[in-house]
Each structure stands twice: as C-alpha cells, then as structure tokens.
Amino acid sequence: MQSAVSPAVLQAARTLWDFHLVYDELSRADLIIGLGSYDLRVADRCAELFHQGLAKRILFTGKSGNWTGGLYEGTEAEAFAARANELGVPDEAILVEPQATNIGENIRFSRAMAGDEMRRIIIVTKPQTQRRVYATVRAQWPDIEALVTAPPTGFEDQPTEAYPLEMFIHEMVGDVQRMVDYPAKGFQIAQSIPRSVADAFDFLVKEGYHHHL
Template sequence: MFLTVVAVCCAAVAVPLLWNGLRAVRRGARSLTRLLALVAGLSVLALGVLVSVLAAIGTPVSTATLVLVLAVAGYLALVFLVFLGAALTYGHVRVTEEAESLVVLGCGLVHGEVSPMLRSRLDRTLEVFHRSVAAGRTPVVVASGGQGEDEDRTEADAMAEYLVRHGVPSGLVLREGRSTNTRENLRFSRELLQDAGIGGRTLVVTNDYHVMRTAMTARHTDLDARVLGAPTARQSVPSAFLREFAAVLVMHGWWHLGAVAAIVALWAVGFTTGVLPA
C-alpha cells in the first residue's frame, strides 16, 4: 500500500511538471533554468520507476536500497515543502510598518523594456509607494539592476522610467545600475542609500519565489530590510520556485550534504547490523 501511494504521488507531481516543461519547450525555451520543470518532472518520473523496479525485484539488497532511495528522496521532498511554505508565507504577509526607502530588484529586460516578471515587482512597489504617500510619507525608491550581456541598457534605467511614468516623482527615484546578482543588488543599494544620507527601514520588493533567498542574503549585507513578494506569472511558477530551491540548497550546501551523509551513515549501520535486510 505504501509503495502504491509513493507511485501515485510521483505520478501526480511528475505530470504537471512535464506538462509545464513541454509548454516551455514549445515556447522556445532552451536554457536549463527555463526547463527545470521538465527536468524535475523526468526526475520524479524516474524516481517512481526506480521505486517500482526495486520493489518488484524483492531481494534483500533491493529492499535495503529501496529504503535508502526513499529516505533521501523523502528528505529532499521535506526540505522543498518547508522552503515552499516559508516562501509563500513570507511573500504574502501584508506589511504595515513604515519605511524610509523601497528597493525593487531587477530581473531582466525584454527588448529593452520591463518583462512581465519585472513589471509585477514594479507594480507591487508602486502599490506600496502610493499607499505610503496617502499616509503622509514619501519613501525614496531604488531601482536596482545592471545591464545584461544581451541588454542595450541597464535594468535600473528601464525600471526608473516605468516608476516615473506611473506616478513616482523622478527626484525620489535612485538608479543602481551596477549589480549583477541579488547580493550585489542589496549591497550596492545599501551603499547608494547611505551616500544619499537615507537611513531607517528599507522594504525590498521581489517576486514571491525569490523572497526567502533575498531575506537570507539581506541579513549578510547589513541592510535593515523587510522583503515583500510580488505575484509570479502562473506559467513561470514551477521553474522559478525550483530554481530558487536549488539556489537555497547551494547556499546551505554543506548543511544539506551533512544531513544526506547522516542518512546514508544510518542506513549503512542498519544494513551491516541486520536491522535492514541483508
């Protein structure tokens, strides 16, 4: 019964991932980051097949191997569920505290203009800015994003134009156009605010899938910040969250490697002492 539940769960997870991945292929996606849903779907499907094969063999060694596979897969699934729950919760908590500045993180342009993903971040920033103005405050807004190899201008310039076009006074928009990753976004934005003599609490705006890693990174850049999440386009959700999960795993790589090593060590002890089939 347990193995049947595992197989059904693998199929239930793999099918939507494969469907999303195939849609990305049809839209012309070629990079690994955009095809993560397809890769993950195939991996989960392969896991289901491996579990079924090991269970069907039925020898003591295959049964012991099955226990190890399920233990490692279960650990990764648990970590992903914790990550997903924390990211969604953190990204959708309504923020009521006041801030002296808003920092919106860039995420790429399309033909020199803001992408749908970036527009979502900017619209969330505009929402918070106009709400602050209505409450009698005028926070500075930092548009943070450098120029990619395939871009003809910085993300900061395109973001600043969008913000001004939607009601933010140009004098309240600061452009940070040097950063190439999240850590640089936060560090260079902090330096820009310091140079402008602006202190106090900062609200950082990104997409909900990116909130958790941004918050962890902010703690290492001495930026007194709270992170807000903007909605992620439905078709981008699987790959975006999977990419962030991989990034968070890498950030704490040694810890997770240690946990997996402990699982393998316990399995080895159980195998050699006869607790598991031998």
C-alpha cells in the same frame, strides 16, 4: 500555466516555492528597494507601495544577471525605473543603482547609495527570491530593519513567456543550494532547510533541474 513537466516535478517545485516565500507585514519605511530581474511586476509592486505612502523614495538596483542578458535595452534598474515612471512615480522619487549583478551586490550597492540615515527599508523582489533576500540582507546590512515582500503572484502565474516554467524551477533549485553554501562565505545568514524541502531539492536535481547550481 501550460506545463510539460510531470505532476511529481510540479509538486516538488511547489514545495520549494512555499519555502521561498516570506511576505513580511509592511509598515512605513525610509526607502523601498526594488531588486531588478526579468519580472517587471516587481516594479509595479514598488510603485503600488509608493502610492500607498509606505516610503517617499524607491531605489531600483540591477545591471543584468543570469536571466536578463539582452532582455532590456538598458539595465534592469533603468527598465524598472521607467516602468515606475509610467505608473506615476516621479523622477525625483527614484534612485537608480545600475551596477549590481547578483543579490549580494544589490544589497551592498543599495546600502552604499542609501546612506547611513536609513532605519527601515522595504525590499521588493520576485516571490521565489524572498527567502534568499531575507538571508542576504541580514548578513550584509545587519543594522537595518528590512521588510521583505514581493508581488502577490501565484505559483501558476509566476512563469512568463521570457522566463518559462523550467527556468523558474532551475532558479528555485539553485537558490536552495545557495542557502546551504553561502553562509560559510558570509553572503547570507544560516537558515534551517526543512526535510521536505531538502527531499524536493534532491528529487529535482535528479530530474535534471541543476542549471542554476
């Protein structure tokens, strides 16, 4: 990873990264839900889990958000569905929810499309969004057993050409702030923020990583 940021910023960013990871142990589910984003590796992981037999259907959700305006010709969900098709997932196994613009809408709109027969789902998102998804689904779809996972991408490999390191750090900082603010609004369940994470957050904000707050 090519970086112009200081070692102290990298260390703080790694602290947030480690906090955001969840990677639940997976088991067979009724549905895989892939959350749209800039990161097509999420679609790759959904296709991989489908081919492993962990669910018979994939629902891709997402219109566009803070980071993907103009990135794809269509919506995030449509781009992810096309990628899954390329990887051998048949059309009849794919559902597309093309309206959600944030994680709360990803969950609510997927719930509405999936129906009441769901008992267990696997949600696939970016590595650094896992904890926010974990907290959101438990607040907004509390009666479902939701397993949260992501592509097994390392910290150094997560930034991309379209989404470089500094944007990646801004995103992680903003998601910590949402974990603090959103429970009172009913968007997420409350979570404990470790002191090391709070200190890293404060440091990164002071260093100018506040564009996603």
